[in-house]
Amino acid sequence: MNAPARPDQSPLLDIAALTLRLPAPKHGKGRELLHGVDLTVAEGETVGLVGESGSGKSLTARSVLGLLPPRADVSGTVRLDRTDVLTAGRAQLKRLRLSAAAMIFQDPRAGINPMRTIGDHLTESLRLGEGRPRAEARARALELLEAVRLPDGEHHLRQYPHEFSGGMLQRVMIAGALAGSPRLLVCDEPTTALDVTTQAQILDVLAEQRDRRGMGMLFITHDLTLASAFCDRVYVMKEGAVVEQGTASRVLRRPEHPYTQWLVAATPTIEVNGDEPGSDGSGERGSGERGSGERGSGAPAPVLEVHDLAKTYQVRGRGPVRAVAGATIAVPAGEALGVVGESGSGKSTLARMIVGLEQPDSGSVSIAGVAQTGTPRTRAERLTHARLIQLVFQDPYLSLDPRISVGRAVEDALRLHHPGLGTTEARSQVLGLLGQVGLVDAHAQALPRTLSGGQRQRVAIARALAIEPAVLVMDEATSALDVSVQAQVLDVVSAIRRDRGLTVLFISHNLGVVRTVCERTVVMRSGEIVESGRTVDLLTDPHHPYTRLLLDSVPRAEPDRVA
Amino acid sequence: MSAPTPTLALKVMRSTVRRPARVGFTIAVVVLAVMALAAVFAPFIAPYDPDQVDFSAVYASPSPAHWLGADALGRDTLSRMIYGARTALLGPLLVVIASTLLGIVLGLVAGWRGGWLDATLARIFDVLFAFPSLLIAIMAVALFGKGLVAPVIAMSIAYSPFVARLTRQLVATERSRPYVSAYRVQGFSGAWIAVRRVLPNVAPTVGAQSTLNFGYVLAELAALSFLGLGVQAPLADWGAMINEAQAGIAGGYFLPAIVPAVAVVIAVVAVNVIGEELSDRIGGRTPA
Numbered sequence: 001m002n003a004p005a006r007p008d009q010s011p012l013l014d015i016a017a018l019t020l021r022l023p024a025p026k027h028g029k030g031r032e033l034l035h036g037v038d039l040t041v042a043e044g045e046t047v048g049l050v051g052e053s054g055s056g057k058s059l060t061a062r063s064v065l066g067l068l069p070p071r072a073d074v075s076g077t078v079r080l081d082r083t084d085v086l087t088a089g090r091a092q093l094k095r096l097r098l099s100a101a102a103m104i105f106q107d108p109r110a111g112i113n114p115m116r117t118i119g120d121h122l123t124e125s126l127r128l129g130e131g132r133p134r135a136e137a138r139a140r141a142l143e144l145l146e147a148v149r150l151p152d153g154e155h156h157l158r159q160y161p162h163e164f165s166g167g168m169l170q171r172v173m174i175a176g177a178l179a180g181s182p183r184l185l186v187c188d189e190p191t192t193a194l195d196v197t198t199q200a201q202i203l204d205v206l207a208e209q210r211d212r213r214g215m216g217m218l219f220i221t222h223d224l225t226l227a228s229a230f231c232d233r234v235y236v237m238k239e240g241a242v243v244e245q246g247t248a249s250r251v252l253r254r255p256e257h258p259y260t261q262w263l264v265a266a267t268p269t270i271e272v273n274g275d276e277p278g279s280d281g282s283g284e285r286g287s288g289e290r291g292s293g294e295r296g297s298g299a300p301a302p303v304l305e306v307h308d309l310a311k312t313y314q315v316r317g318r319g320p321v322r323a324v325a326g327a328t329i330a331v332p333a334g335e336a337l338g339v340v341g342e343s344g345s346g347k348s349t350l351a352r353m354i355v356g357l358e359q360p361d362s363g364s365v366s367i368a369g370v371a372q373t374g375t376p377r378t379r380a381e382r383l384t385h386a387r388l389i390q391l392v393f394q395d396p397y398l399s400l401d402p403r404i405s406v407g408r409a410v411e412d413a414l415r416l417h418h419p420g421l422g423t424t425e426a427r428s429q430v431l432g433l434l435g436q437v438g439l440v441d442a443h444a445q446a447l448p449r450t451l452s453g454g455q456r457q458r459v460a461i462a463r464a465l466a467i468e469p470a471v472l473v474m475d476e477a478t479s480a481l482d483v484s485v486q487a488q489v490l491d492v493v494s495a496i497r498r499d500r501g502l503t504v505l506f507i508s509h510n511l512g513v514v515r516t517v518c519e520r521t522v523v524m525r526s527g528e529i530v531e532s533g534r535t536v537d538l539l540t541d542p543h544h545p546y547t548r549l550l551l552d553s554v555p556r557a558e559p560d561r562v563a
Numbered sequence: 564m565s566a567p568t569p570t571l572a573l574k575v576m577r578s579t580v581r582r583p584a585r586v587g588f589t590i591a592v593v594v595l596a597v598m599a600l601a602a603v604f605a606p607f608i609a610p611y612d613p614d615q616v617d618f619s620a621v622y623a624s625p626s627p628a629h630w631l632g633a634d635a636l637g638r639d640t641l642s643r644m645i646y647g648a649r650t651a652l653l654g655p656l657l658v659v660i661a662s663t664l665l666g667i668v669l670g671l672v673a674g675w676r677g678g679w680l681d682a683t684l685a686r687i688f689d690v691l692f693a694f695p696s697l698l699i700a701i702m703a704v705a706l707f708g709k710g711l712v713a714p715v716i717a718m719s720i721a722y723s724p725f726v727a728r729l730t731r732q733l734v735a736t737e738r739s740r741p742y743v744s745a746y747r748v749q750g751f752s753g754a755w756i757a758v759r760r761v762l763p764n765v766a767p768t769v770g771a772q773s774t775l776n777f778g779y780v781l782a783e784l785a786a787l788s789f790l791g792l793g794v795q796a797p798l799a800d801w802g803a804m805i806n807e808a809q810a811g812i813a814g815g816y817f818l819p820a821i822v823p824a825v826a827v828v829i830a831v832v833a834v835n836v837i838g839e840e841l842s843d844r845i846g847g848r849t850p851a
Contacts, residue, residue, distance in 0.1 A: 357744055379752065386750030399741040403764055413749045460745070467749060 010082055012184050012216045013041040013101075018063060018076035020056075020240075033059055035241045036076065039218075041184060046210060046217040048227030048248065050263075051237035052482040060237070061186050061220045065103055066093050080184065098129050102177035106189035108169040112161045118172055119157030125179050144175035148205050167198035171205060178209060184216040192222070195342035196509065200553035203230055222483065224260075224267050228252035229555035236260045266487035268512030270554050272539050277336065277494070277519050301369075302330035303503045304337075304354070304389075304471050309363035311349055323349040325527045327363070331471070331520075336497065336504040338518030338535060340511060340550070346527035347507045348394075351475045354505065355391045368470045383417060390464035394476035396456035400448040406459040407444025410434065414466040433462040436499075437492050454485030458492055465496065473505045478513060490517060511554055515539060523547050591836035598830060602648035609642035613799040622816045634804075634819040635811055644822055646799040650788075651830070654715055655780040661719035663773045666726025667762070670769075673727065674734030675757045681731070688724040696721035697783050704792045711794055714787050722776050729772050733765040767845045775838035778831040785827045801827050 020034040034056045041047045051057040062068060063078050066085045078085040081100045083092055105111050112121055119141060126137035138157070145153040148171040161169060170190060177185060187206065191199035207230070210217055221227050227234050228248040235245040236257065244257040255261045309327040312320045324346040331337040341347040352358040354365055356372060365372040367388040376382040393399035400409060410430045415421055421429070431441055437458035448456055457477060464472055474493070478486040490513065496502055508514050514521055515535055522532040523546065531544040542548045601608055610630075617637035623629045631640040673684040696718050703717030704710075737743065738761065746756045787793035788802025796803055801823035808820035 355748055357747065382750040382752065386748065389748075391745070391748045393741045393745060395741060399745045401742045401746075401760055401764070404760070412751075416750055463745075463749070 011040040011042045014079040015039040016077045021073040023071055033240050037242055039235055041216045041218055043216055044214040046231045048231035048234040049220045050224050050227045050234055055237040056240040057220045057237050058188055061188050064101055064186050065097055099180045101184040102182040103186040104173045104177050104190050106192050108173045114161050118159050122176055144178055148175045167194050170202055186218045188220045197553045224263055226555040266484050268516050270511045270515055270539055272536055276515055276536050303333045303368050304331040305366045307364045309353055309360050311360050322527045327529055329522055331503055333503055334501040336506055336518040338514035338521035339507045340514055340521055341524035345524040347524050348475055351473050351507050355389055355473055386467055389471045390467055390469035392460050392464055392474045392477040395480050396453055396460055399460055400456055402448055405445055405447055410463050410466050413463050417467050433466055437462045453481050454488055457489050471503045475507045587836050588840040591833040594833045598648050601645050602652050605645045609645045611639035611642040613643045613646040614797050631822050632818045640819055640822050643799040644826055647801045647804055650794050650800040654711055654784040655777045657715050658718045658780045659773050659777045662722035663726050665723040667730050670727035670730025671734055674731035688728055691724045700787055709792055709795055714793055718780055730769050733768055734761055737761045771838055771842035771845055778834035782831050
């Protein structure tokens with residue numbers, strides 16, 4: 001056991017007045033990306049750094065290891081172990097990176113050479129950096145793999161990165177980072193790309209190693225709840241400046257800065273608090289009381305009915321992969337059904353089959369009483385099908401044609417379904433639709449790449465609404481967005497549901513988001529629906545063990561966590 | 564799974580190094596423009612009739628009367644070079660247009676439809692790739708006689724697989740993008756999406772490849788004329804001029820051969836510089 005915090009007044013990491021400015025490119029002026037950031041991490045302390053994309057949290061984290069953009073104009077100090085990183089020479093930097101601090105990144109696959117084995121990766125820095133002999137490095141690598149709870153070390157050392165899942169690979173990265181016994185571990189969104197249950201495992205590993213080694217930790221995340229659950233203290237960053245800092249539970253429970261307050265409000269949680277759709281009984285849909293897990297008999301006829309849908313993919317060299325098996329769902333008019341599951345659970349395949357982008361092996365889909373059979377062949381069939389169901393994709397960066405202005409994109413959809421529409425009439429309807437999703441006239445001329453993620457996703461929604469579908473499917477439609485932007489998009493969705501009584505199928509991995517949107521929810525796992533019922537009941541009284549596991553894996557802030 | 568968001572830090576690191584626009588590109592455009600204008604307005608620019616024989620000027624050295632000298636028959640080299648640009652540039656232009664149109668149609672069909680059609684077309688392209696385009700052009704001359712028409716048609720066919728293969732690959736990639744699925748969900752027909760939306764998105768890259776083809780075709784057609792199979796004497800053409808000037812080289816008169824040769828080299832280099840710059844600008848997708 002290492003000695004915990006030494007009686008030492010200078011903290012392990014001390015960032016003071018860190019300012020970073022990019023030199024002016026040929027056109028335009030230079031941008032200041034960090035404005036006087038102050039941050040400290042004491043020995044053995046875990047500090048969270050929370051912010052949305054563009055807030056400068058990653059840049060701050062990178063400054064700790066001297067990984068700043070070339071030609072950047074930096075002022076202030078970054079003292080790591082009492083050495084100023086910003087003025088340190090090559091040799092000093094190397095020493096710091098070797099032993100004082102290590103970093104793990106969001107995407108473990110990007111940080112590992114796919115052509116070399118896990119063993120090569122882990123022993124490399126030990127052999128080259130510390131000059132240890134091969135056998136000793138290997139023994140140490142095995143120790144490290146055990147520390148991150150990868151059970152079969154000997155075997156893993158001979159494996160290649162592609163044989164590992166994202167969660168396993170992130171453990172390898174953690175093991176690699178621990179190789180130099182760093183006193184500070186910088187974690188840049190280490191669990192963002194992972195499923196919630198995997199995230200929980202990784203956090204366990206990190207916490208265990210932190211406690212055993214007395215390591216300090218700088219934990220960067222966009223998820224305020226996660227930071228509060230995992231860290232002692234939290235800094236909140238916005239637009240390159242720290243706006244608030246304090247103990248983790250205080251920042252989450254009693255945020256002082258308006259931005260933090262707003263961020264807390266915008267973050268969906270799984271804590272049932274009565275603002276769920278249909279839970280207060282005042283909703284005009286009047287979904288009424290229904291027994292949990294069973295279909296209401298007096299409910300309106302379902303608009304979307306899916307019966308026993310199945311799809312198996314034949315993957316060359318790997319045997320059949322069962323994506324969806326025996327999925328049966330029914331969504332009454334005007335309701336929103338959430339489909340929750342982790343990656344690979346088949347929820348996206350289910351959505352694609354319902355929309356008609358994939359053909360099921362067996363089972364039936366019926367929308368507004370019309371049974372869907374096969375790919376539509378004629379123009380009339382295509383248009384009829386499109387008016388039954390529309391899809392909003394996960395990634396708004398990819399689901400809009402890069403060459404077509406957003407106004408044009410909406411207009412194309414509108415005119416396809418209303419061929420008689422005059423130009424002026426179509427234009428004004430386009431502006432009306434864009435207005436409904438909170439965009440202004442100026443956006444109509446813009447190309448998708450000039451818009452932010454949230455704006456693009458709103459365009460995708462407007463485009464779907466132009467067709468006036470009976471059912472709207474949203475496949476992870478807010479997953480790629482920042483919390484605040486997600487809140488805006490979800491507001492748009494609920495406003496549209498209110499105005500149009502739209503039926504929604506909402507696919508998501510995020511239980512918190514589903515809670516705020518959906519009256520009912522089904523939980524999917526390896527292609528099967530394991531539990532279904534009212535969202536509130538599912539969250540408060542889960543029956544299936546997997547649902548319970550999912551709920552337990554979601555980070556929650558503990559009010560009186562002792563550091 | 565939530566999509567990893569690229570952090571600003573990484574974007575910043577990528578964006579700091581922006582390559583300055585190449586001077587070479589500008590020069591290449593100017594050179595090619597001058598050549599094209601000279602070809603179009605040859606009768607107004609050329610100081611002499613290209614076929615005007617003047618026995619007093621046989622193998623004349625450069626002089627105010629003949630800037631680049633004269634050839635074995637005393638024809639003005641500069642004038643012949645200017646007129647020669649017409650056939651030298653027109654041939655490749657026709658080949659590039661024809662092979663691009665043919666290649667895009669085949670590539671679009673193969674990439675969009677996939678399946679057996681794609682596989683069949685891919686095999687046909689493979690067979691065509693096995694024969695060098697120059698060989699195909701020579702075979703066409705053997706079958707249909709000398710001149711520019713047969714080689715141009717033959718090379719249009721020989722070059723279309725280059726365009727088709729690139730188009731196919733780009734279209735196949737594009738087809739798997741979500742925006743294409745989005746169009747389908749909206750109810751647009753496959754043909755409409757392919758022609759009206761996907762094709763314009765791949766066109767710039769295909770255009771860059773075709774620009775590069777222009778350079779190869781120019782060199783090969785000049786080679787054909789040099790071999791006496793393409794443009795026939797006495798018509799002025801760079802390749803044919805080199806051929807005619809061969810006899811003079813033995814006598815120490817290099818200029819009538821060097822001038823058209825340099826013209827060919829400059830034109831090809833200029834076209835390649837433009838083609839490479841275009842494909843760089845399109846986004847690093849360097850054509851094959």
